[in-house]
Amino acid sequence: MSxxxxxxxxxxxxxxxxxxxxxxxxxxxIIDGLAGNKSSPLLGERQTGRRQATYRTRPQQRPQTKSxxxxxxxxxxxxxxxxxxxxxxxxxxxxxxxxxxxxYGKERANHAFKLFKSIxxxxxxxxxxxxxxxxxxxxxxxxxxxxxxFGIAKADTLVTENEIRQxxxxxxxxxxxxxDFESIKAMFYNSRENAYKxxxxxxxxxxxxxxxxxxxxxxxxxxxxxIHLGREHQKGAEEKFRQVQEAYELFQKERGF
Numbered sequence: 001m002s003x004x005x006x007x008x009x010x011x012x013x014x015x016x017x018x019x020x021x022x023x024x025x026x027x028x029x030i031i032d033g034l035a036g037n038k039s040s041p042l043l044g045e046r047q048t049g050r051r052q053a054t055y056r057t058r059p060q061q062r063p064q065t066k067s068x069x070x071x072x073x074x075x076x077x078x079x080x081x082x083x084x085x086x087x088x089x090x091x092x093x094x095x096x097x098x099x100x101x102x103x104y105g106k107e108r109a110n111h112a113f114k115l116f117k118s119i120x121x122x123x124x125x126x127x128x129x130x131x132x133x134x135x136x137x138x139x140x141x142x143x144x145x146x147x148x149x150f151g152i153a154k155a156d157t158l159v160t161e162n163e164i165r166q167x168x169x170x171x172x173x174x175x176x177x178x179x180d181f182e183s184i185k186a187m188f189y190n191s192r193e194n195a196y197k198x199x200x201x202x203x204x205x206x207x208x209x210x211x212x213x214x215x216x217x218x219x220x221x222x223x224x225x226x227i228h229l230g231r232e233h234q235k236g237a238e239e240k241f242r243q244v245q246e247a248y249e250l251f252q253k254e255r256g257f
Contacts, residue, residue: 014069018128026118067230079120084166095155103232130173140225195247
């Protein structure tokens, strides 16, 4: 399947608005016949002008996020994180390719990574992109995006302050609370204190409060919350769910309940 057919078959709402413009320009540098227009903003501007009105004047109910919508949102946000510390570490690039290969298979991952490299060359407005995602994507899927971004930042074993700030900024634009941000961040660090952050509870929490927090977080991070994105995206959700279970089991062991 060609890149153009893959994109056409995979995208829903993300084919409009700022993300649509980014994808349009990226395709312009890849697809035969459009390569000569890669320096021209014509495709992106026309598409943006036509589609922005669509997503900004959408009905109250969010449209269903397709696997392709989630995929290109990952690509765009991943390109922002990788450039956050002004250096594209090969380990981070390898992490993106590996994750996409695991989720989508080799052929689709190759298409995605080719698009990713083209996206990475663009100047992207983080606010505009995240605003579109926040308005069009459900909360569990946005949490999954955040989890993936931390995985990229941690791929080179060192999460820089610039990367943390960038991910925090993105999470704010995505409408993700500080508690949820700290919960997902804590999943990438091994310490007893992070168990409290994962369950979003204070150190003074009682056993009953720990149990209530576990039920709440298990429900929030349950893999079924992103079942509409396809089986390929449930693995990441299962990882978050496992971290919640491990934090709870730590408290069970320490407190004897």
